[in-house]
Amino acid sequence: MKKLSTTISLTLVAMLAGSFQLANAVEKSYSLPLSKPGEPVSIEIEVYRGSVTLVGYKGDTIEISAKSSVFSGEDKDLKKVKAPINNNNPARSNKGLKSVKSQSMRLEIEEKNNDVEISSESSKQHVDLVIKVPQRSSIEVQLHKGGDVNVDGISGSLELEAYGGMVIAKNISGPIVAETGRTDIVVSFSNFDKTSPSSLTSHMGNVDITLAKKVAANVNVQTYQGEIFSGLDKDFVVIDEIKKNKKGKKQKIVLGGIMQAKVNGGGQALSLTSYSGNLYIRKGK
């Protein structure tokens, strides 16, 4: 019975009537207790359109607050591939009738053995999620369109992708792997994890990091058309030159490419890459 209780999968498909209604918007909160309190937590979030804010706290419940509204705009990158079906029915009159806007929200939340999945995949819905999670949680977020991914005070590993908005992470220790298209990545490290490398890649946006004084890391930077601005005491040096001397008897020195600064004696790798954005490396407190 005990075994069974640990493997119970909690699946909630929330078709929720608005408990607090703004104009065309539905707001709902949900508290999800973990099935294994105190143990590692893994959270995977996929939102098609909207924003995601994650805040770490000292607790063992996932507190989800969701605000959804109907998306009535058009995706410029999507083309209509099929004409509407013509069923030959006569047009109905709506004279004297009021239009009733949809007040439902589709959000799926699933939990099994501390593995939590939250998803909103409807392209017709804009969802703003604010989620309180245990600080130790490992988090993966994919946000396809809309706003930003915001993370604050989480000490677990982070994997964040935002294709429409920014990735903003504060007070984290990584490891973090983040990627954006045309928007910025802004990360402030209060500490830096030694277990795995971290990497921040923005194709066309800027990457802006702040490192707390105690952070030790090998900071690697690479931008093709952007500029690099550093507030670190350590200078950046080209690392390819050193690497290629190792190639057996043949020596080949290649200049360019990645530059590195060993902060506080060096440590785990933290790579910052952009094609046309600038890279900013700031020294924090």
Place this chain on the structure above:
Amino acid sequence: MTNQQIIDWKIASLANNDNSELSEEMQRYLEQNSQLQEELLFIEQFWTSDVKPLVMPSDKLDANFYQMLSRAKTAQQHIPEQYDAQQETTQPLNDYRASSKVPSLSLMDKVKSWLTPMPIAQFATLTLVFVLGYNINKAPNSEINSEAYSVLQQDISSLTTVLAMSMLQKDSASERLSGVAYSRQTNLSNPVLVEQLIELLARDKSTSVRLAIINSLGELESFGLFEQQLLTMATMEENLLVQIELCRLLLNYGSVEIKNLLTEQSSQQQLKPEVQEFIKAQSMASYI
């Protein structure tokens, strides 16, 4: 036939989830080598256990590790004089070796408990103890010591390869980045590992992982059979950052033929304008 060939076969079969049997020649070789049998068992258990992410060694830690290996070599060279005195101190190692023959679970428990709190130091210790356990109390002479040292290095490389391949299959991008970093530590001497890296390069959803793989491929002595595949990837790639880095890799370390092919494609405007511009700039730089 060498131990390394059999270890490489084992790693490849674990990585590909392939249950094919050893060739007759390999089987005969293995039957005569109980040490290798135990080593394969260890690798299999190491692979199937849930390996936690390990700390990447800093340069300093790395240097300390190799100093430790060097000390191990020196110690072995002085074993004849110190052999009697060391009998007492090596006893725990002998006990440890003996314990590896009793239920394998206890060994794995030990390995797991070592892997968690201070991982890289313990990984180094684990490797050292594992190999010294096999070698330290053998009748020493300089030839055997040199051979033992070489075996020690091979074993470290094999374990790092196993670890790298295991990490490359993880769901987390950060762990896959660790796998790439471990791959670099092996100097990419195992072709199965290189194949796995190139396969991951073709399909990984994370640009960070793909860029790290391209960077690590610069460690290869030559691209060999993979060169054409890398050229195809470079020309077909849609991710601009990945495409540019693939071109940089081939222009810097590829064969003359591949460089010419790539430059030709660029001049025929088959690549993105940004990539053409990059190749042009690289070509101009190479004339300076």
